Structure formats: structure tokens, C-alpha cells
Amino acid sequence: MNTDLPPEPTRDTELWRGPGWVRRAGLVTMPAQTWNSIRLVPLVRDEPIEGLRLDRRVYDEPSIVDVGDRTHYLSYIPHAFVARWEGDGDGTTASYGTRLLARDDKGIAPAGLPIRVRRRMARRLAGDRLRFLPLHLAVEGYLALHFGGPQIAWDEWSRRALASGLSPREESAYLGASVAGLADALRLFEIHPGQCGVLVYVADALASAFVVPHPDDYRALHPTLVEDLFGELVYQYGRLWLPVPDLAEPIDATAVGSLPDLRAEAERRIRGWADFHDELMAEEVFDRPGRSELVQRMRDVRLYRFLPSFTPGRPNHIGEEIIVGAGDGQRLAYLKTFRLSETQIRRGHLLTRLAAHDWRLADTAAALGVGEAALALRLQRAGFGYLLRQDVLDHYRASARRRRPSRR
């Protein structure tokens, strides 16, 4: 495969330094490729991060992919990656939680979740093909949000809430394959040389950001995007079937007097798109008031999971990232995000507010500027009715009913 690779792309990297996490991560935004309502924005690295690579065992055919000298780098396995680990018998295993690994020696398999191979899945996994389970470390992080329930046993909370917290906590999401048009868009996507990431927009709403350290990793993982998780909003936007327009501005013909002018204008147009995208479209991924939690650390490689501030009405992304290096040399090596749907944001919002006020209903209601009864009913509508004692909830319901006729 290496006989006639195209020449290295030449880019004046200094020109691309600018605001936004995309450029801080050493990534360059390339022109988007669109298919109906899906817009895929490729991210290209000037130099791949050599110190961290996708675990050698998750490659389909290790022989054709140059994974470099195995002794010198750490490797990672994305969460829920299904593979047949060596020394693991015949069982197929999904890695549980994104993991950093020091060496990829035989025999050391990451903590895994054995998968009972049903017939259908077995067929899809034929020939040791790999795939993602539709699961996500970040989603786990979101699900585990204040999972313990109330820390102080205020009167209002039910016995169940105090005893077992929010358990069982569940959220629903859609498989990438069921987002209309996404499978086609990914199939038709032309991967750039040096591409290390992609931003998926559905009807121009950022659905997911995905970054890996090395182009070979990206090639290996690109087909798994269709097995990814997407929120309800993304699913609904997919159904809209609105072809998204090209966002670059036309070339001003009056400014062109010669062929070099035309080339300059064309380059300006490309850079204009990248600036526009990085500043306006991609910036919402990281919500700085949100929380970030260190999950694992190995030498100078750190794995974080982050949660947004849960502001209703704004895009909120949960995700996980791997940062390589220290100090000024910090670089984003791996990123995967999930866009929460509006109801999920509201749930997160309620839980964080409650936790911020020590699970005191009255204080929280006052902070939100609503009555206690209204907050209780909001909790119920958000699916947390079981946290409140039945008689307390009934009382609030009755008071809400009483108030309604009087308003008429």
C-alpha cells in the first residue's frame, strides 16, 4: 500500500493557528462533505501523535497497517470495542471503559465484558471483524451522575431513593444506522490524507465529535461510526431530510485580475470556511463551566470524561478525551462526544441543581425561581417521580390541581 502514497499535504500551519479547540489540538479543519442533511467535517493532523496508538489487537489486519515500533508507545482501546482478544478463548469481548495500556503484549487483555454471541451478531463478526457496541463511557458518566441519590435524608425523599439512589437509571439513544442518511454519508465520505477526526453534523446540529491520534487509527475506526450512539434530537433532525447548503462564500469576481489572484481568493475561501467552522460551529463541544473528571493516568497520557453544565436550551455534549503531554505541549489525542437530547439535558439540569443545594427541595425551588410544588411536578415529568415519597408527591399534585381552577 505504501508504494505510491500521495505527496504530503503542504499547509502553512502558522496560518491555521487561531482560536478554538480544534486548532489548539493541532488539527486543521478541511472542507465539509455533505450528503442530504448530514455534513461531515474532516479534521486533519499535521503530525500524527506517535506516542499513543489504537491497540494493535483491534486492527483487522495488522500486517497491512504500519503500527510502528510497539515498544515505545502506549495504546488505547475505545470503550465498547468488540474484538476477539488473544488468549481469551473463543469468546468475543467488548472492552469495558476506554483504557490506556502500557504494552500490548499477548495475554494482557483489557477488562472486558463478554458478549454472548447471538447468531445475528456472530454473522456480522465473521472473520474477526470489529465493531462498536452501542455504548459509551461518557454515557456511563452521564448515567452515573449523582447516582447515589440524596445524601441527606430530607423528609420528601422516598425510602427507595435513600436506599438505592437513582437505580435503575436508564436513558435511550439511537444507533447511528437508524439516523436517516448517516450510513450513506459515511459510506460516501472520502477520507482525507492525514485525517484524524470528523465532526458529524445532522441538519447542521453538531451530533458528535470524534478525534484519534493517528490517521491509520481513523481509517480503522471510520466504519464503526455507524454503530455509534446518537441522541434523540439527532435522530429527529435526520428525519427532516433537509439537504444542507454549502456554507462557503462565493469568490468575488471583481477582486480577481489574474490567475494568482484567483488562487489567492480560492485559498481565502477555504480558510474562511475553516475559521467560520472552528469559531461558530465546533466551539460548543466543550462547555467550560462543565465538569471534567480524570479517569486514568499513565505516564503523561491522561484519560478524562467530561460533563456539560446542563443548560437547557443550549447544545450540551458529554464525552471522553485523552490528553497527551504536559504543560504547553499538551495535545488532544482522542475525543468522542455524544450530544444529549433536550429531555436528557433537563434531567441532568435538575439533578445538578438538586445536588448543588444538598437535595433540599425548598432551596432548589427558590434557586430556580419556582414553587416547591412546581419543582416536584417537574421532577415527576422528568421521570424522577419515584424519588419523592408518594404522599408528598400526591400533596403537591393536589395543590397544583386546586390552583388550576382558581386561575380560570
Next chain:
Amino acid sequence: MTETIADLVACEDVLTFVNAAITGTGQREFHHDAAEQRFSLGFLHEYMRENYRELYAATLALDVNDHNAALIVRGLLATARDAGEAQRRLEGRLIARRLETLPPQRVYRLFRALRRDGVNNRRTRAIIRDWLLARPDLAFDAVKYRSALKDAVRHAHLDTRALVPDAPQHVQDEIGRLFYSATGPPFITPIFETWRQAHYAQEAVYKLPFTVAEGFAAAHGIPRKRFLERAEKNMTRLERLRLQGHAGQKKTTIDIDLATVPLTRLATYVLSLPLDERSRRRAELTGALRAAARRAAGPDAGRWGRVAAVLDDSFSTVGSAEKRRRPLAVALGGHFLLEALAGEYRPFWTSGRADALLLYPFGPTPLGTRVLDALDTSPDRLVIISDGFDNAPPGLAAEVLRVWRTRLDPGRRVSITHLNPVYDATDFDVRRLAPTVPTAGVRDAEDLLTLVELARFAEGRVGLPELRVHLDSRVARFLTPPEPRRPGNAAEPPNTTTAASEEAGETENAGGEQIAKTEAQ
């Protein structure tokens, strides 16, 4: 005034249809699946037939591909009552002439389609009869295309004896019996008898035409490797080419003389080889491609002056499972043809690679940047071969070409042509880059010469009267009795009998269809 607008629309419609009929094959493409393609093509055919029947029939004389030629014939015969007397006569001549140039398996398939449609008017029956009468060796057809011939004979109520008037008595007697049973007394006609024996004896299988033998081999359970080795002598040229890769997997070799293969097919074959083999056989393959290009260029070789080409080798040129690497093969063929035509030639592949022999579909399509690179060399002609999905960045090529035409080159000093090998089902046309640049559909790189001529109509500077004159002259040339057939066929190996120029698959297999289509143009 209204008439000129109607003329303009007619002119546009005809060109749209011609582009579609040259490129569209109803097969899956990279962006659209087979159902979309067929649906879209079906609409175009019906639209043309209802609105511009004369022009629709006249397109049979153009280089429309075999799939669409068959569709046109089928449509014209099914709606014969809509045409006047003179028009019907002209259509009959056009159809008969076109059927002569179609590969026989396609014609048989067309007859079967007419049978399914219930089209059985007197003219249809006469056309079937005349075509069968003109077959050089109907006894061979009766074995190779047995069930299709049987259907045609039944549908047109033909007397099998009358179809082979000049054949020996025993052929006349036995051809009817062949259709109904393999049992019974031995045949006298050798090929019929071989066919009968092949039901029982493996040895007889190898004397049959390759496709028929394949079926018997499967029935007898002959291992593929042994079968390929022994059946090699019965293969047609295209069967040889098609089975090269297959033979490689089975560790056998099938001889092929690359010097006789047409340019685009050769390019498809080269692209199907692994990169290592291509670089090992570099001299041989490059030589064959150059020779094929020189043959296609003919007397125009070296006369085009300074030529620059922007050629698409992005990932989308991988085509589909049915048309594997077709767009890339057309670009590669175009590359060698332009090299032969040009005095001074500069190619620009979209991926930036320079070694044409080691191409594979890769990366995005930065057409705009490459067009700028090409214009930098100040060529006399710029030819763009691409599927028109310009995505890095999208629409830059259109912008560059627009500004180039309006600001930098309003006098059209540089002639720019876009050739598109892919039919875009949603647009009912090949995808265009810019309104100021003519776009023409291209099926085989060899047609590049005539297409660049035809593309001038698409620029909108030549109107319907000129187009009609052009079509009439093409029709007149098409209908004059053919000269000895094109030079490619003269070089047939003698042992391949009548099926020499045919593609193997009379069977309805979609994979072989693509190869068949390119052959008879």
C-alpha cells in the same frame, strides 16, 4: 420568440438524454443504487419518447450504450402506433441497423423483454425474423443461446427450418428438436451432438462454447482449476480478459494478447491488478496502454497542441460492485489517449499522484485547486474527467471556472471540456461543474474525440437546427451499409467462431453486463 425557447428546451432535453444514454446503465453507482438509476433512466426514456419521438429514434445513431439502445428499441416497438408511416419506416431501418451492432446476448435479451411486454406486432416479428436470418451461424446460437433463441422463435411464430435456409438438411431438421430435448437419437449436426453428449460425458464439455461449458462443468462437478485449464481454448477474447483475475486466484494462467484489447477495457484490467504486479509488469502494461491509445487517437495523434487534463482518482472513482473502478478506468484511458493526442501534455490527478500506472481510488476531490494548477500551465485545451462531486472544498471548481470565464478568459482562448463517466440519477443528467463549461457523458475513453465535438452543443452556443443537422448527418452515416467491420475485429483469433466479439454471458448476470456494454459501439 416562443419557438426559440421551445427549441432551446428541446436542444437541452436531447443533450441531457444523450448524456444519460451514454453513461447510464441501470447499474449501481458509487452514489446511487441500481433501483434509483433504473427509475431515473426509465423516466428519461419515456419523456423523450413522448415528446421528441424523431430525435429519440435518431439517438440510436449516436454512441449511446447498449443498455440504452435496447431500451430505445423496446420503447419504439412497444409504441409503434404513435408514429406516422414515414417515421415508422425510418425507425425500422434504425432499429435493424442498431441490432446488427449490438452483441447477440443483448439482442436475445431484448427479444425476451419484448415477449414479456407482450409486444408482438407485425413489425416486431419481422425485425426478429430478419435479425435471426442474418445471424452467420444460427446452429451455434441454438446451442449458446438456446433458451433465448427458443423464446424468440416461439414469440415471433417462426419456422425454424426457414431460419436456416442455406444450412445443410440435417441442421434444418434438427434445430427445432434441439429446443425440446437432449434425449432421443443422436444428432447429425456436430455441435448439436456435442451438446447432447455433454449431458453425459465430461469430455464433450470442453468442445462447447465457454459459457455453455461452464454450466455443464458445474453439473458434472468438474473442479474449477481443471476446467479453466482445459476450456481456455474456447474462450472469447473478452472472456479471457474477464477471467484473468479469477485464473490468478486458481493458480492457472490464461493467455491474453493485450495488443488487441480496447483502451478502456485495458485500463479496467490494469486497475484490477495488484500494485506489485503492476510495477513488475510496468513496461508491458504501459506499452499496451500507449498502443491502445494510439489506435484510438488515429490520425488526430499529436494534433491537439498543449493539453492539460484534470483527472479524478478520488475515492468515489471506486464505482460500485457492479461497475468496479469504472470512473477511474475511464480517467486512466483518457490520460493515455490525451497523451497520444497532445503535442504537449500535463496531467493533474486530484490526489496529486504522478504515476498513472499505480493509481487506486484514494482521498477527496479537490477539483478546484487542480483546475487552477492546470490553468497555470496555460494550455490550449483543458479536459476534466470527473464524476463532478467536487468536495474539497465543495463548489470551488464551479467558482474557479466561473471567474475564469467571466474575468480572465472571456474570449474562450482555452477550450475547457468536462467529461463525466457517471450518470447522476437525481439530476437526470451527468453532474455538471459550471454552466459555462460544457459537460458530456463519457462511457469509453475512446469516444473522447467525438464527445469533445458533441460537447460544443452543450455550451448553448449552437441551437436546435444545428443539432438536427448534426443528428441527420450521423443518422445518414449510420444507415449507409457498413464497411468491413472495425479494425479491432479483424484481429480475432480464428478459433472463436461467430462468438468472437461477444461477451460471454448470455446469462442475465449483472457483473458481466458492464463488459458487454462497452464492446459493441
